[in-house]
Amino acid sequence: MSEVGDSSSSAYERLIGADRVSGRLYTDPDVFERELERIHHRGWMFVGHESEVATPGEFVTRRLGRQPVLLTRDDTGAVRLWSNRCPHRGATVCALDQGHTRFFRCPYHAWTFDNAGALVALPGEEGFGPTFNRDTHGLAPVPRMDTYRGFVFGSWSHEGQTLTEHLGNARDLIDRACDVSPVGEISLRAGWLRHRIGANWKMAAENVCDFYHPPITHGSSGLMGGVPPDYFTDAYGGVTRDLGGGHGEVDYRQTEGGPQTGLGPHGFIFPNLFIEASSIFVIHPVSVSEMTHLQTPITWVGLPEKMQRPQSRRFAMAFGAAGVIEPDDAATWERMQLGLQAGEPEWVVLERGVQYDHTREGRALDEIAMRGFWRHYRLLMTDEAAVR
Amino acid sequence: MSGIEELLEQQRVEQLLFLEARLIDERRFAEWEALWVEDGIYWVPANGDDTDPRSQVSLIYDNRSRMHNRVERYVGGKAISQQPPPRTVHLVSNVTIELAASDGTVDGDVSLVIHSTVQVAESRPGVRVDWVGRVIHHLVEREGALRIIFKKVLLVDNDQELTTIDFLL
Numbered sequence: 001m002s003e004v005g006d007s008s009s010s011a012y013e014r015l016i017g018a019d020r021v022s023g024r025l026y027t028d029p030d031v032f033e034r035e036l037e038r039i040h041h042r043g044w045m046f047v048g049h050e051s052e053v054a055t056p057g058e059f060v061t062r063r064l065g066r067q068p069v070l071l072t073r074d075d076t077g078a079v080r081l082w083s084n085r086c087p088h089r090g091a092t093v094c095a096l097d098q099g100h101t102r103f104f105r106c107p108y109h110a111w112t113f114d115n116a117g118a119l120v121a122l123p124g125e126e127g128f129g130p131t132f133n134r135d136t137h138g139l140a141p142v143p144r145m146d147t148y149r150g151f152v153f154g155s156w157s158h159e160g161q162t163l164t165e166h167l168g169n170a171r172d173l174i175d176r177a178c179d180v181s182p183v184g185e186i187s188l189r190a191g192w193l194r195h196r197i198g199a200n201w202k203m204a205a206e207n208v209c210d211f212y213h214p215p216i217t218h219g220s221s222g223l224m225g226g227v228p229p230d231y232f233t234d235a236y237g238g239v240t241r242d243l244g245g246g247h248g249e250v251d252y253r254q255t256e257g258g259p260q261t262g263l264g265p266h267g268f269i270f271p272n273l274f275i276e277a278s279s280i281f282v283i284h285p286v287s288v289s290e291m292t293h294l295q296t297p298i299t300w301v302g303l304p305e306k307m308q309r310p311q312s313r314r315f316a317m318a319f320g321a322a323g324v325i326e327p328d329d330a331a332t333w334e335r336m337q338l339g340l341q342a343g344e345p346e347w348v349v350l351e352r353g354v355q356y357d358h359t360r361e362g363r364a365l366d367e368i369a370m371r372g373f374w375r376h377y378r379l380l381m382t383d384e385a386a387v388r
Numbered sequence: 389m390s391g392i393e394e395l396l397e398q399q400r401v402e403q404l405l406f407l408e409a410r411l412i413d414e415r416r417f418a419e420w421e422a423l424w425v426e427d428g429i430y431w432v433p434a435n436g437d438d439t440d441p442r443s444q445v446s447l448i449y450d451n452r453s454r455m456h457n458r459v460e461r462y463v464g465g466k467a468i469s470q471q472p473p474p475r476t477v478h479l480v481s482n483v484t485i486e487l488a489a490s491d492g493t494v495d496g497d498v499s500l501v502i503h504s505t506v507q508v509a510e511s512r513p514g515v516r517v518d519w520v521g522r523v524i525h526h527l528v529e530r531e532g533a534l535r536i537i538f539k540k541v542l543l544v545d546n547d548q549e550l551t552t553i554d555f556l557l
Contacts, residue, residue: 097435097547191435191445194549198515220466292549296445315445317454322432322447322553324461330552331469338514 009382016378019354019371020347023340026200032288038380039271040065041156044166046273046282047071050079050150051187052098057115060098063284064154069142070094071152074116075102081145081154082117087137104139113139149178150186151273170247170269177264177275181300188280188296193320195293199333201272201285202377204293207329208268208276209240209248209369212352217332221324238364242357246270246376248369263311264298268369270376278311279319289337293326295319350374401502402483404534405525409478409506412556417459420556421452425528425535428452432557437542447546447553459556469554474512476555480523481505500527500534506541508557517551520544 015022025031045064052060053073060071061084068084070093084092086106093104093113103120105112112121117139125132144155146163151174153163167174178184197204207213215232230236238252249267264277274281284292297315300308318325340348353366362368389397404423411420432448433439441449450458461467486501502525510517526538541557543550 190443191439193434193445193447196549196551198551217468220461220464220468220470316449317457320434320445320447321550324458327469327552327554328467331471331554334514335468 012378012381016374016381017347018357019351020349021374022346023343023348024346026202026337026340026348027288029288032200032285034381036065036285039377040285041067042160043157043271043380044144044146044153044155044161044163045271046151046269047081047145047154048152049186049188049280050147050152051185051189053079054187054189055100057100057102058098059094059096059101059104059115061092061094061096064142065156065285067156068092069154070104070139072115072117074114076116078116079145079147079152080115080117081142081152082139083142085140086111087119087140088122093139111137117141149174149184166245167269168245168247169243170245170267173243173247173249173265173267173269173275177298180263180298180303182302185301187299187301189299190297192282192294192296195295195321195326195330196286197291197293197330197333198289199291199330199337200288201283201291202373203333203336204274204281204283204291204329205268205271206370206373207333208266208274209250209373210367211238211240211250212365212367213332217328218325220328221318232365234363234365236364240353240362240364240366240369242360242369242372242375243267244360244372244376246373248372250364250369252364263300263307268373270373279315293330295326398483398485400534401485401500401527402480404527404536405480405483405502405504408536409480413476413478415462415473417463417556421456421459423536424452424455425530425537426452428455428536429538430455431538431540432543432553433540433546435547437546447543447550448541448557462555467554469552472512474510474555476511477509479507479509481507499529501525502527506557508555510555515551519553519557521546521557523557 015025047062047064047069048060048071053071056073056075056077058073062069062071070082070084072080074080084094086093088111089108091106091108093106103112103114110123111119114120119134119137142154143158146153148163148167148171178186211232237255238250240250242248247268247270249265265275266277268274272283279295279297282294286292297312317323320326350367350371353362353368356362356366356368357371408423430448430450431441432446434445434447462470462473482505484503504523506521506523508519510519521541521543524540525536527534528537
């Protein structure tokens with residue numbers, strides 16, 4: 001098209017207002033490519049949890065942005081993150097979602113790598129001549145990997161913010177998720193449900209801190225029965241918070257009884273991690289009109305079974321492609337994706353509670369965290385300094 | 389069992405599976421529920437066929453009350469994903485009977501273990517998906533009729549990214 005694609009920062013400054021954003025940001029393929037370049041292939045993203053590779057030799061494969069990666073624990077016990085790509089001819093070295101191995105063997109020419117990434121065997125090595133150096137042909141590490149309390153993050157950029165700087169106030173979300181456990185530790189070993197949805201990834205991101213929608217979108221779920229009738233109203237007393245850096249949360253701790261939906265916090269860590277009380281969701285962008293929503297329940301190490309079990313049961317009922325919550329969210333986002341093909345009106349409205357923006361904290365149903373998401377997004381999509 | 393008896397048994401089982409498919413496709417969910425005994429389990433594993441449903445995620449792992457909740461949602465008029473409801477056609481095939489007595493893993497009053505295959509054509513606005521899987525039913529004789537106590541659907545792509553499944557498989 002596109003006004004967006006042809007121009008740079010100034011177009012985005014117009015398209016992302018203080019209380020509205022252009023519908024094109026969800027539908028224009030050029031926008032999506034710029035997001036991948038400037039957000040998913042540059043900044044920090046959640047990729048997995050150390051507990052998924054709890055013992056030496058365990059691995060999982062994931063995508064980091066659009067790129068395939070391999071999370072391993074090597075024989076020394078260190079967690080490592082690699083491009084899942086043979087440095088020889090480019091085939092993925094691992095085709096499985098998860099497993100346990102000491103070696104990854106490329107199917108094409110049998111270049112073989114240990115779980116610390118080193119090239120340890122290849123057929124006919126002598127044919128490459130005396131200058132061939134195995135040491136420069138190991139698996140390529142993702143340029144930066146760091147962890148916080150077992151949450152593993154990766155970045156395709158060699159430089160930029162540290163993970164600590166990126167997480168900022170959102171570290172508190174991870175702390176609260178972990179501290180439900182008496183030993184401060186979570187485990188994610190139940191496997192992931194992977195739901196393909198025909199909608200732009202930002203709809204899932206924004207939806208995390210939208211408490212305006214649940215009684216409507218999820219009215220059919222049968223899971224609203226235990227909730228006070230005024231739970232999803234401003235009067236109930238929860239707050240929504242723009243945590244900065246695109247992160248946000250909805251917080252009901254100050255209300256009597258606290259959050260009903262689970263034991264942990266309810267918040268979003270930019271750009272792809274949703275800590276949903278008792279579950280972890282990850283948002284994978286696929287194309288401008290497609291995402292994959294990954295979901296797994298949290299197990300809290302040391303938490304009594306009787307406290308854990310209701311959370312597991314709720315996950316089983318609610319989430320995944322066949323849950324009673326998730327399909328209604330997916331259907332809503334797919335309806336948005338269809339509706340936004342209409343170019344008029346141009347804007348998507350984000351006005352609720354705008355009068356509280358200066359405090360970064362609004363009423364439970366306010367769109368303050370969504371505006372925080374967009375403020376950070378605008379910075380990343382326009383900041384020339386961030387391009388380097 | 390004589391040859392004639394085996395044929396009659398095969399037909400009786402197939403008729404039940406065909407009826408179940410028809411009740412789903414015609415959205416006669418109360419009658420579908422009536423095919424089940426009270427302690428029934430409806431299971432659609434994820435990430436493989438032989439997972440432990442207590443420790444691993446499943447696409448569906450419903451007891452009877454959850455099955456009821458599920459179909460109530462389909463007809464309750466509030467679910468956005470049912471506006472309009474997906475249309476489905478179930479094709480049931482490859483029906484074979486194993487006597488429970490030959491299957492040491494099944495206990496209780498299970499009388500028959502049925503293996504079949506299903507192909508479900510799903511249509512909703514803008515989406516047309518075929519779902520294919522092997523199906524295992526455990527049937528019991530209650531009050532003179534065969535009823536379902538266990539149904540496990542092994543989708544061929546249950547380890548892949550899947551679109552919404554907001555219908556009965």
